Amino acid sequence: MKYLGGVQTEPDAWRTFASWLGIQLLTENAMFSVVERSSGRWIGRIGPWTPRGWPTQEVGWGLLQEFEGKGYAMEAAIACIDHVFHDKNWAHVTHLIADANAASQRLAERLGSQPEELTELPGKLAGHPVRVWRQSKLSWWASRERFSSLVPLKFDPTLVD
16 A cells, blocks of 8 residues: 555545445446455455546556565456456556556566556546556467466457457
8 A cells, every 4th residue: 555545544444445346336347355265364455447537447456565475466467357358358458556666566567567658546646656557458368378377267268359
């Protein structure tokens, strides 16, 4: 949350979670909860994100700091990118990342996204520019096999338009 306005109080976090439910109903694009299988603990969120006024169609992520670098974000992001390209038929996917957020930049790069222009987020997040990291559906499917040992494909990508 360091790059998204800081850690929220419990009441603010509750309102954020409630807004995600509304965004899911209105746009069908809301992040998924990431739950550690061994403990059942909620450790963050990852997924498609297109609330009103958002500058791009994004697959974003945010994990509790103690769970960074353990592969959770990579695994979930791969599954979410498969989802938006296969089930939602997005032409591109982006990740909106502050230039100071080296950990998220490394993940975006490992996923095959490339840094492009700066943009601004809407609302309370305005005034904090973020870099658009982007890749096309075509480039994702062309290199998707490299992730198959981590996240097996559940469909034949040659049948994807």
